[in-house]
Amino acid sequence: MDGHDRGAKVVARLLRDAGFEVIYTGLYQTPESVVTTALQEDADAVGISVLSAAHKHIFAETARIMRENHMEEVVLFGGGIIPPSDIPWLEQQGVRKIFLPGASGPEIVAFLKQAVAEARAR
Amino acid sequence: MAIVQKPAERKPKFENSSGIEIKRVYTPADVADLDYMRDLGFPGEFPYTRGPQATMYRARPWTIRMFSGFGSAAETNRRYHYLLEHGQTGLSIAFHLPTLLGYDSDHPRAKGEIGKCGAAIDSLADMETLLDGIPLDQVSTSMTINATAIVALCMYVAVAEKQGVPASKLRGTVQNDILKEYIAQKEWAFPIKPSLRVVVDMFEWCASNMPEWNTISVSGYHIREAGATAVQELAFTLIDGLTYVEEGVRRGLAVDEFAPRLSFFWDLHNDFFEEIAKMRAARRIWAREMKRRYNPCDPRSYTLRAHMQTAGVTLTAQQPLNNVARVALQALAGVLGGGQSMHTNSFDETYALPAEQAVTVALRTQQILQAETGLTNTIDPFAGSYYLEKLTNQMEEGFDSYLERIEGMGGMVAAIEAGFPQMEIADAASRYQALVDSGEQIIVGVNGYVMPEDDPGIPILEIDDSLEEEQIARLQDLRARRGKDYLRALESVRKAAFGGANLVPPILEAVHAYATVGEIMDTLREVFGEYRDPGYF
Numbered sequence: 001m002d003g004h005d006r007g008a009k010v011v012a013r014l015l016r017d018a019g020f021e022v023i024y025t026g027l028y029q030t031p032e033s034v035v036t037t038a039l040q041e042d043a044d045a046v047g048i049s050v051l052s053a054a055h056k057h058i059f060a061e062t063a064r065i066m067r068e069n070h071m072e073e074v075v076l077f078g079g080g081i082i083p084p085s086d087i088p089w090l091e092q093q094g095v096r097k098i099f100l101p102g103a104s105g106p107e108i109v110a111f112l113k114q115a116v117a118e119a120r121a122r
Numbered sequence: 123m124a125i126v127q128k129p130a131e132r133k134p135k136f137e138n139s140s141g142i143e144i145k146r147v148y149t150p151a152d153v154a155d156l157d158y159m160r161d162l163g164f165p166g167e168f169p170y171t172r173g174p175q176a177t178m179y180r181a182r183p184w185t186i187r188m189f190s191g192f193g194s195a196a197e198t199n200r201r202y203h204y205l206l207e208h209g210q211t212g213l214s215i216a217f218h219l220p221t222l223l224g225y226d227s228d229h230p231r232a233k234g235e236i237g238k239c240g241a242a243i244d245s246l247a248d249m250e251t252l253l254d255g256i257p258l259d260q261v262s263t264s265m266t267i268n269a270t271a272i273v274a275l276c277m278y279v280a281v282a283e284k285q286g287v288p289a290s291k292l293r294g295t296v297q298n299d300i301l302k303e304y305i306a307q308k309e310w311a312f313p314i315k316p317s318l319r320v321v322v323d324m325f326e327w328c329a330s331n332m333p334e335w336n337t338i339s340v341s342g343y344h345i346r347e348a349g350a351t352a353v354q355e356l357a358f359t360l361i362d363g364l365t366y367v368e369e370g371v372r373r374g375l376a377v378d379e380f381a382p383r384l385s386f387f388w389d390l391h392n393d394f395f396e397e398i399a400k401m402r403a404a405r406r407i408w409a410r411e412m413k414r415r416y417n418p419c420d421p422r423s424y425t426l427r428a429h430m431q432t433a434g435v436t437l438t439a440q441q442p443l444n445n446v447a448r449v450a451l452q453a454l455a456g457v458l459g460g461g462q463s464m465h466t467n468s469f470d471e472t473y474a475l476p477a478e479q480a481v482t483v484a485l486r487t488q489q490i491l492q493a494e495t496g497l498t499n500t501i502d503p504f505a506g507s508y509y510l511e512k513l514t515n516q517m518e519e520g521f522d523s524y525l526e527r528i529e530g531m532g533g534m535v536a537a538i539e540a541g542f543p544q545m546e547i548a549d550a551a552s553r554y555q556a557l558v559d560s561g562e563q564i565i566v567g568v569n570g571y572v573m574p575e576d577d578p579g580i581p582i583l584e585i586d587d588s589l590e591e592e593q594i595a596r597l598q599d600l601r602a603r604r605g606k607d608y609l610r611a612l613e614s615v616r617k618a619a620f621g622g623a624n625l626v627p628p629i630l631e632a633v634h635a636y637a638t639v640g641e642i643m644d645t646l647r648e649v650f651g652e653y654r655d656p657g658y659f
Contacts, residue, residue, distance in 0.1 A: 003308035006348045006435075009548050009659040010555045026657030027308050030231065052219055053474065053585065057234025083473045083582050084439075101439045101472045102568040105559040 003027060007079060008049040011108060015047075018109040031061040038066075038074060044116045045075040055082050055090070063094035073119040075112070079103060138396045139554075140353035142516050148508035156511055161406070165460075165501045169409035171402050171514070172502040173460040174425045179498035185463035186488045187264055187429065191216030191240040192475050193585055194593060195251035198241040202256060204478075208485065212294075212463065213256070213263040216240030217274070222309050224270045224643025227593045236590040239475070240266075244597045245638045249277040250284070259287045263294035264339070264429070264463075269311035271298040272320055273642050276630040279332075295336035295385055295429070298324060301362040301534060305543045307344035308655065311643060314535055316650035320625060321366060322373045325380040327626035336385040338366060339429060345543075346389035347435045349551025352400045353520030355389060358534075358543050360407055361525060364415070365534045371416070381412065382422035388461065390452040391433040395513055397452070398504060401428065401459030403517035430461040437472050441567035442580055445469035450487050457497050458504060464488060470580050477583040541658045548659060600636060608635035612645050619649040 005027055016022045023041050025034060038046045046066070050058050055078075063076055079099035082090075087098050097111055136144040145152075156162070163169055166176030175181070188210055191198045202213055217240040220232035226244050227236050236242050243249055258281065267274045275296050279289045300317040303310045310317070321338065328337045342350075342359035350358065363384060370380050386404065390397055405426045412424035432452040437445045446469050453466050466484040468476030476484070491497055504510045531537045538544070557563035564570035611632035618628045625646075632642055 003303070005308055006551050010349070010551050012659045013548070013552050014555070022659075024657050024659045026655030028231075028655060052235055053238035054219075054234035056587075061234075081472060081474070085582070101437075102565070104569070105555055 004049070004051040004080075007051070008047075010105075011047065011049070011079070014105045014109060015112065018113075020112070031058060031065055034062060035065045035069060035071070038071070039069060043074060044119065045077065045112060048076075048078040050078065050080040050082070053081065055080060056086060059090050059095050060093045067094065073122060075115045075119055077112070077115070138352070138393050138513075139391065140351040140396065140517070140520055142353075142396075142513070142520070148512055150508060152508050152512040153515075156515075161515075162505055162511075168413070168421070168424075170405040170425055172505055174405065174427050174462070178460065178501045179457075179492075180501070183492045183498050184430075184457065184461060184488075185212045185262070186210055186485065186492075187212040187214045187463045187465055188481065188485055189214040189216055189264075189266060189431070189465045190476075190481070191218075192583070193237040193241065193589055195241050195243060195248040196254075197237075199252050199254050199256075202252075205481075205485070206256070206261070208482070209489065210485065213261050214465065215252070215263065215265045215267075215274075217265075217267050217270075218242045219309075221274075221639055222267055222270060224273075224311050224639055224647070226638050226640030227590070227597050229640060233590075236593050237585055242589070242593045243274075243277070243639065244593070245600055245636050246277050246280055246633050247596070247600050247636060249281050253278075253281050257287075258282045258285055259291050261293075263292075265294070265296045268297050268300050268303050268307070269309055269317070270639060270643055271296045272324055272625060272629055273633065273639050275324065276626065276633040279630060280633050289332050289335075291334070292332055293334045295339050296324075297341060297387070298338045299341045299362065299387075301365060301538065302341050302344050302359070304538045304653070305345055305358060305362075306348035306350070306547060307341075310653045311647060312650035313653045314538060316646075317653075318366075318369050318535070320646075322369050322375075323625045325366075325370050325383075326373060326375060327624055328383065329375065329379045333383075335383065337380065337383045339385050339387045340366065341387040343387050343389045343431055345547065346391060347433065348547050349554065350547045351550050352391065352393070352396045353517060354524070354543075354546055354550060356400050356404055356407075356517055357521045357524035357528075359386065359388075360404060360411070360521060361528055361534050363408070364411060367412070367416070368533075377412075377416040377418045378420040378423050381416075381418060381424075382420055385462075386426055386428040388428050388430050388456070388459075389433050390430050390456040390459075390464075392436050392448070392452065394451065394455045395510060396517075397455040398459045399510055399513035399517050401430075401456070401461060402502070402510075402514045403521065404428070405460075406514070407518055407521050428461045429463045429465070430456040430459070431465040432456070432467045434467050434471060437467060437469070438565060438567050439472040440575065441573060442469050442472065444567055445471075446483055446487070449484060450491075453487055453491060454497075457491055458502075460502060470582065473580075474582045475585070477581045479581060541656060544658050597638065601638075604636040608632060608637040608641070611635045612637055612641060615642060615645050616649060619646055 012022045012024045075096050077097045162171045165173035219235045221243045265274050340363040342355040346355040408426040409424045432449045449466050466487050468480035468484045470480040528537045614628035618625050
């Protein structure tokens with residue numbers, strides 16, 4: 001529940017330009033709807049952008065539903081306005097990586113290529 | 123023959139955010155066509171390039187208006203009293219996302235969002251708490267709310283009535299700019315056409331009941347923050363403004379009945395001169411376009427007044443104290459651009475909503491500009507600068523070119539439906555990110571002058587998750603206590619929505635009967651339908 005889509009769109013384009021197939025769900029998704037889309041599309045990774053301060057609930061709930069659906073190989077990552085002190089907690093919930101403001105495009109692409117390759121190798 | 127070798131320049135071409143090439147030096151030749159009376163005029167006179175009022179800050183400096191709101195209505199009310207005691211001169215209300223989108227705090231979509239981005243307001247009861255002890259006949263209040271603006275406005279009027287203050291005495295602004303929601307901020311409820319009808323209902327009702335209220339703040343801020351260039355911000359915003367005027371006229375309102383209450387809202391970004399030129403060009407374009415299209419009698423119908431806010435998107439999480447300098451420089455551009463009120467961002471906003479110390483520094487930044495710098499002593503001091511006048515002209519040319527394209531598509535509504543402004547903005551945002559990634563655009567602390575990252579060492583505002591339960595309990599208690607009058611009122615809302623009668627009176631009645639934001643908006647959504655994100659990227 002958050003109208004900020006600049007970051008999500010810039011990242012979507014970056015990843016598309018880097019050779020990924022990107023499904024951009026549009027705004028106002030729930031954790032359920034994001035996971036459903038990921039399942040339907042057989043996605044390797046799920047990226048979520050949260051700038052509304054509801055990141056704890058949204059990431060934890062998404063991770064939980066992904067576990068329920070046995071999506072252990074799907075990489076969950078994201079970014080937004082997130083206090084660094086919340087990151088360890090989010091990682092414990094199953095988020096692989098949080099990018100904060102200032103993260104560079106190449107950094108995000110490199111992370112995702114490696115994380116997806118590792119997950120596939122498993 | 124002597125050949126003097128000039129030192130090579132840093133790059134082959136210098137450009138601003140809008141892709142306007144910046145020359146090495148500007149001369150009288152760049153402004154040879156400038157006609158002082160035609161293109162600039164005196165402050166307070168057509169075409170208002172130099173400022174909307176004759177005396178500007180010499181009479182009264184701009185209004186310091188810090189946007190705030192978080193947690194419960196009671197917590198936000200305490201922050202308002204704090205800001206008013208510290209010299210703030212106007213209130214600005216931030217609502218949490220569920221209120222902005224028209225869902226009650228116990229709606230499943232609201233989970234995790236309660237009080238996070240603003241005050242949790244479910245019903246008039248929360249609004250009464252929010253404004254407790256604030257004499258509404260003495261403050262001017264800005265409410266940043268769009269899709270649900272009509273409900274917020276009715277709640278504000280209802281609280282005032284309970285204080286014994288008639289609507290006609292209320293001063294303030296409701297953002298109410300739904301077009302930029304589809305373009306940029308994306309906090310919509312209904313499809314575009316019924317949304318515009320609600321906006322015009324508010325124009326119509328306020329014209330006869332709230333003569334001192336600004337019924338809309340046509341906003342470039344969100345468009346810019348979404349990645350637009352300065353020219354795109356200028357063009358899309360002014361074309362939105364012209365679209366609202368056209369809708370009002372089509373309803374049968376006389377331009378002078380409602381156009382004087384339109385106000386604007388600019389982003390103050392990093393390119394100092396470009397921002398000043400943008401604000402000067404905006405006033406001139408608005409005056410010229412309004413005069414050309416409607417030839418209003420009341421000069422206020424073509425005088426552009428603007429709120430300003432420093433650019434949140436320019437703040438960095440790295441070395442956050444640097445943001446104090448960024449904000450001060452952006453605010454300086456805003457003052458030189460001649461705006462009427464300002465919010466300065468706090469240096470900690472890339473982490474969370476601002477903590478008290480950070481808000482105070484931001485507030486003091488404006489007070490320093492007003493009290494210590496001499497900026498308020500003369501009006502539009504950059505007028506006549508070869509560079510600035512040329513740039514102001516170029517911004518106007520950029521507007522003209524977008525106007526032509528958008529009119530060619532059949533107007534702004536059709537352009538939005540085709541995804542045109544959205545894609546232009548997404549393209550600009552990607553171009554900017556590429557410049558940063560390549561190092562061509564340096565951001566201090568991010569891709570230049572980097573320091574080892576450690577704890578930012580600043581206090582961060584935490585919003586307690588227990589608020590969610592409390593707010594839901596308050597809401598459910600209200601539902602149990604209120605009578606049944608709200609049901610009849612909601613039925614009147616539905617009838618008006620179907621039949622086309624002005625929606626303000628029945629919503630005011632519903633608010634008084636403690637119908638909730640979610641109930642009122644659900645009633646309207648049933649009639650109008652919902653807008654869905656087309657998901658262009």
